[in-house]
Amino acid sequence: MTERPRLAVIGAGPAGLAAALAAAARGVDVTLVDSARDAGGQFYRRPEPGLEAHRSGAPRQHQRSWRRLARGLAAYQRTGAITFLRDHHVWLVERAVPGGTGSRPRSFRVHALLGPGQEESVAVRADAVMLATGGYEKVLPFPGWTLPGVATAGGAQAMLKGALVVPGRTAVVAGTGPLLLPVATGLAAAGVGVAALVESAGPGAFARRARALAAQPAKLAEGAGHAARLLRHRTPLLTRHTVVEAHGTDRLAAVTVAALDADGHVRSGSGRRILCDTLAVGHGMLPHTDLAEALGCRCDATRVHVDDEQRTDVPGVWAAGEGTGIGGAALALAEGHIAGRSAAARLTGREPDPRLWRAAAKSRTAQREFFAALDSVCAPPAHWPDLVTDDTVVCRCEEVTGGAIREAVDGLGAGDVRTVKLLTRAGMGWCQGRMCGPAVAGLAGCELTPSRASFARPVPLGVLARAGEPGEAT
Template identity: 50%
Template structure:
């Protein structure tokens, strides 16, 4: 479905993960013509990331939960592509949304050359850009062999490789169990799954858990895989230091109190050659916040887009589905993608779809509250621990900016220390800088504020863009 530079589509969907795929094919079912954009060269997003064809993976389904759901969506997309109702464009990194009188111009880059700038025009946009991992630094976290929990899964799913042979999985949240289960099934040794919280919060709201039995089955599957390989989670514990010179050789694990402060005398060393660590996910919403979209803070402090029952944001013509509305997994993203497509098409969805979304969103909120980081995590930092990896800014510099130079927010800390100015634009260090910026004695610090999605400042670019493309004339679609 090639488009001319001045042809307006009904819809541009940004993100080809579960929510974007569901939104695109449902919109096409309802008669809308749309383009589906994604930075990856295949559909599926981070959740349904799969090996490149050249690797010859015979059973990609064994690396995923719910693979048949993805294949069903992919088949529907292929049918609509053949009919000319949808066009998937991979390798398109969207860097800005521009409001126009008619709707939106979506600006993307597909390479380093001036001619690689792309603009797509449409009456409406569905944002399904997913999330990125929340990282809390610790001494040694910059050593080779330390990867994110999602990164370890990505290496396995897309490259069929492991980050090491003896891997400690650490952090907080349900992604840990999924990552550990995948790693041991693929042949890695996992000497410990180190979870900073417990699971008691789920038991306190049994009706929410019982309303989503598929989540119980999924969790039981991960737990069974770990027990089969004799892996038992260490609850209310954290990796407080990684050891090694040229590569990780081990970690120190300590018990935590209710506020995530390490308990003296509980330290224990575990030998390993890799660490997969993550503290949940943060919604990737910068394209929408640059347009002034309203946001709200979730139970774990993460900032997400505020949407109504039809997944409309506060920006006219802009809908949102999935993790951008608060992290909740693939099933919730699919439900919200379908709801958004019905709303923008002016069609009434089935009541069962709204009920399913409500149940899944309630479980997502419970999950976020159960794994909210506590304010005491800064107790495992040392003055020389790098907070911002890109610019190599240590804890001491951030605290100096706050305590001696009067910085009281992440932006001022960034101006004084360069923390957050690097390649990742604050995605890795943002939560930690925000927490440290609150000050050790402030109410914000004591309440745990800043551990969510304080995230990068509003800026006109959602990803790096070559200067040659900015200087070039109006691009073709």
């Protein structure tokens, strides 16, 4: 018998699950790799198994899609069409066989660290790779942001979904973007007093894009539902406001918020102090492009570039979900479905017929247009770097301050993130600039560019020494 083609799908969130199911249904053996202990990603995150609460943490209206994905994954695992490698942290995807002609996919080897200790590695062979690596939150510093009690909005949500714990008794949710509403309502529903929801965008910005936003009535209804629940909890909403400073000694005790003018500057004398022990702050999302960059795929600071079939410009590599542009679960599902069907067709020697995924392509277009409009509205304040004092820590790994970065730019002539990194060590720590990169770029007044790091995560030297030894998982 001829061996069936093999597809490695990296990431088991909405995009990865949709792609894995679509490819497995069309005669492809799929290896699904994810760093979590269960499938679903952040959107479908469920409580830890020991808590014996098995409902998905996704909003109620999305429970049906989760059940469909979960049933499909379980069914294909039973038949062997999908192998799910959980708790596997991918650190490198390499093209195992250079060359190749025409549209024939090249061979790949996916390297992943195992478990919490991450001291061992396995390699998965595949004929093609689908990158569904998701996104992460954009972190912008301000005085006091390193105090215990300050968390990202997504971090607070993960605590609620995965551990069923609340980060404190009284919270302020601040920043900008669609994630703030579900975080605030989730905290309020869990018994946390939400002292304020602070959004830097104003009603006028939403009104100016009303036509584009109204094209997705289900999204608007979802947002309206969150707003109604916050109204029932009597949560104050402060639009055109931003967090200026977090206060406390051993931990967070209060935050100061202030109004913004039309140009994004803080209005003088508008500051108000709000007592709280938790600040959940977020300023949007960024794509995980590390693996795509290492493979040589065309990327920029906002996405991996793909064609209508979700193919990158590297033969044999597809990408879908937040990595190709932040757009939420519905867009990720549509892109994953298209990528899975396209990869299956190419791997089995058939020419893909776009009519087979017409509905998914229509949904993809509509969702992309909606989130492009939303992204233009929910932008961080234009002059947020002005709030970063010289003694504010910007790079937490290396404890580099705003003053050090300004000295590198103004005193030493640094004009890009790489030069600032060489002069200050900002971005040389454990996260390799993934967290502080946007802040460094903002303070330096330059664009955030792809880093093209060799590895997607820190790797023990022992793993690198054994990388050439046998150890393939499939």
